[in-house]
Amino acid sequence: MNEKLRPGPIVPPGHPDKVAKQSRPGWFKRYLDRITHKQAPIIQRSNVIGRALVLVTAIMCFLASLALGTAWAVQRASNAWTSAASSELTLQIKPVEGVDTADEVTKAMRLLGGVRGILRAEPVSIEETRKLLEPWLGTDLNLDDLPVPILITIEIDTSNPPNVQALAADLRSAVPGAQLDDHSVWQGQIRSAANWIKWTSFLVLFLMLLATVAIIVFATRGAMSSNRDVVDVLHLVGARDRFIAREFESHFLLLGLKGGVAGGLAAAGAFIVARFALEEIAPENIDGQINSLVHAVSIGWTGFAGIAGIVAILAVITSLTSRYTIYRYLGTQA
Amino acid sequence: MIRFENVGLRYGMGPEILRNISFHVEPGSFHFLTGPSGAGKTTLLRLLFMALRPTRGLINLFNRDVATVSSTDLPLLRRKVGVVFQDFRLLDHLSTYENVALPLRATEKAEHRYRANVVELLKWVGLGDRMRASPEILSGGEKQRAAIARAVVAQPKLLLADEPTGNVDPAMAKRLLGLFEELNKLGTTVIIATHDVGLMRLSDAPHMILEDGHMHVEN
Numbered sequence: 105m106n107e108k109l110r111p112g113p114i115v116p117p118g119h120p121d122k123v124a125k126q127s128r129p130g131w132f133k134r135y136l137d138r139i140t141h142k143q144a145p146i147i148q149r150s151n152v153i154g155r156a157l158v159l160v161t162a163i164m165c166f167l168a169s170l171a172l173g174t175a176w177a178v179q180r181a182s183n184a185w186t187s188a189a190s191s192e193l194t195l196q197i198k199p200v201e202g203v204d205t206a207d208e209v210t211k212a213m214r215l216l217g218g219v220r221g222i223l224r225a226e227p228v229s230i231e232e233t234r235k236l237l238e239p240w241l242g243t244d245l246n247l248d249d250l251p252v253p254i255l256i257t258i259e260i261d262t263s264n265p266p267n268v269q270a271l272a273a274d275l276r277s278a279v280p281g282a283q284l285d286d287h288s289v290w291q292g293q294i295r296s297a298a299n300w301i302k303w304t305s306f307l308v309l310f311l312m313l314l315a316t317v318a319i320i321v322f323a324t325r326g327a328m329s330s331n332r333d334v335v336d337v338l339h340l341v342g343a344r345d346r347f348i349a350r351e352f353e354s355h356f357l358l359l360g361l362k363g364g365v366a367g368g369l370a371a372a373g374a375f376i377v378a379r380f381a382l383e384e385i386a387p388e389n390i391d392g393q394i395n396s397l398v399h400a401v402s403i404g405w406t407g408f409a410g411i412a413g414i415v416a417i418l419a420v421i422t423s424l425t426s427r428y429t430i431y432r433y434l435g436t437q438a
Numbered sequence: 439m440i441r442f443e444n445v446g447l448r449y450g451m452g453p454e455i456l457r458n459i460s461f462h463v464e465p466g467s468f469h470f471l472t473g474p475s476g477a478g479k480t481t482l483l484r485l486l487f488m489a490l491r492p493t494r495g496l497i498n499l500f501n502r503d504v505a506t507v508s509s510t511d512l513p514l515l516r517r518k519v520g521v522v523f524q525d526f527r528l529l530d531h532l533s534t535y536e537n538v539a540l541p542l543r544a545t546e547k548a549e550h551r552y553r554a555n556v557v558e559l560l561k562w563v564g565l566g567d568r569m570r571a572s573p574e575i576l577s578g579g580e581k582q583r584a585a586i587a588r589a590v591v592a593q594p595k596l597l598l599a600d601e602p603t604g605n606v607d608p609a610m611a612k613r614l615l616g617l618f619e620e621l622n623k624l625g626t627t628v629i630i631a632t633h634d635v636g637l638m639r640l641s642d643a644p645h646m647i648l649e650d651g652h653m654h655v656e657n
Contacts, residue, residue: 143539143549148531337527340487341588342517343544345509 146338147331147355154359157323161363162370164316165418168309169371169411175305176407182298189287189294193268195225195256198281205281209254212279216258221266228255253281316418317425324356324429335434349430353423360422364415372411439465439596439627440486445495447481455481457651459495463629465595468622470638471631473648479631480524482648483598486629487519488512500595517545520589520626522599526581528573534584535560535569541592556591563587563617578605582614590621597621599630603637611637 195212199205209227216225228236233252260266272284328335331352338348440463447456455478463469471479484490485497488504497504500518507515520541528537536543538560542552560569563583573581582605589597599618603611615637622628629646632638638645644657 143536143543144532146529146532146540146543333527334529337529337540338544339513340489340516340521340527341541341544342513342592344513347544347546 145355146334146351147327148334153323153326153330154355157319157356157359158363158366160319161316161360161418161422162367164312164319165364165367165414166370166374167367168312168418169368169414170374171305171309171312172410172414173371173375173407175302175309176410178298178301178305182294185294186291189291191260191262192287193258193260194285194287195258195275196253196283196285197256197279198253198283199251200281203280205254208279208281209256212256212275212282215274215278216256219266219271221261221264222258223261224259226257228257313417313421316421320356320360320422320425321429324352324426325433327352327355328430328433345431345434348434349427352430353427356426357419357423360419361415364418364422367418368411368415371414372408375407439463439500441496441498443496443498445485445492445497447478447485447490447493454493454651456485456492456648459651459653461646461653461655463627465627466622466625468619468628468641468643469630469646470641470643471629471646471648472633472638475633477648478651479633479648480600482653483521483600483629483631486596486598487521488516513544517541517592518595520592520594520597522582522585522589522597522602524600524604526573526585528581528584528588530572530574532573533570534565534573534576534580537573537584538565538587538591540588545592552591559587559591579607579610582606582610586614586617590626593626595625595627597626597628599628601632601634602630603632603634608636612640615640 195216197205197208197212200208213225213227216222233255237252268284268286275282275284335348338351440461442459442461445456445459446454448454459482471482473479481490485492486499488499488507491505500515502515504515528534529540532540535556539549539552539556542556543549557566557569560566563586565580565583565587568576568580568584573584576584582602586599586602589599597618602618603614606614611634618628618630619641630637644655646653646655
């Protein structure tokens, strides 16, 4: 072995004469070289901090995706409900003593038939009224004994709606006991509740991203401390801070992506399971509102794109936070 | 190339380790830095590779006052200095090849531009068949040679070695000295910190002797 050490008459490595003789390899050779001679990362990839960070990022991404999905589902359900409600009016004709309710219904139908912007008006049949009241009053219900109001559902042309206030006034003067409901109070309550849930979800999302930043800061500091020797050696061989930062940053970007993709896939799976579960538990002849909710939980491609966005945001946050922390650390080392 | 003028250094509020150190090193020269243990040899080397700043005095390296070097320029200045550490400071999670190539990798050059040179250098120092080995499984002498290869791979203008023969037998020490002299003949300024009298006898290079924080030079 000692013989090998004897400095012979060779041209020293990297000597200008020797470098000049080297020709630059072609792009294919360079690519082949890169994939066949891949150098190990300067920062050690697998350690406890790395695995813990992947797990935490996965959990954060999962919860953030659920928060975003919940906000989105609630908004979609609210839109579907209010949209359906805004295309309908309900006319209630209460029984008035000494007045034949059937005549009142005929009068109201005649009046509604002459109003522009009304597509259809139809009284709710006795049978349908009985079904509506069944959950509260039971199956042996005799409506003849009860002063049950008659309901008329009115479908309006949303692109050319009638003047609801004028129509209500006309109905009140023509038909005593008539009360027109445009569902605006109910729609307002639905919108208000949906907005409250939506903004709460966004707040939860924001807090989770903030917590992620804090975790990344601690993890980066930990990684820097455990790689102090590596950082020292890199400094002493003339590495710039940006080179060192990039080595750590790519390490954390990879960890963030791993955790984010795992959490995102879990969230997407959770939404798919929730969709099927809702379909399973819903009655076979599900009504409009339940149908809207099931439809809202089905996140579709837009929802998957949203989850992918969360994964990307988390990866970028991980990368930027680690970069900022590294530069601060290196600044204090100088 | 190197000029020290009345340089003093103390750690914190402790006593001065180095006192009024003044010397001048010409480009292309070869020096031994010697003195008893604890005299401050390693501290002086740390000043030379800019890991420490003096408490007082002037240090001029490559015609630059190190006190005025910005943090942006510091890496560029350090690239002109190759260092062989007493404890080698090889990174165990990298292969011998990757350790030796580290100074070139840190300059952000593409690997294909330096691989052939690194491989040849490893063969030159007798580690051609240990390139993919982890430093953990190298012998003391092999680690020493890997550390020397890393120090010279970027063709530094100044090579500093801290007890480079501390872990090898006399025959190997002689071979390593030959290697340093060969590099010196190619124009690299070499300073070897050692208290190995036997090694110093093998060369007629001047001795910079550190004693009680002071320095004097013997030719």
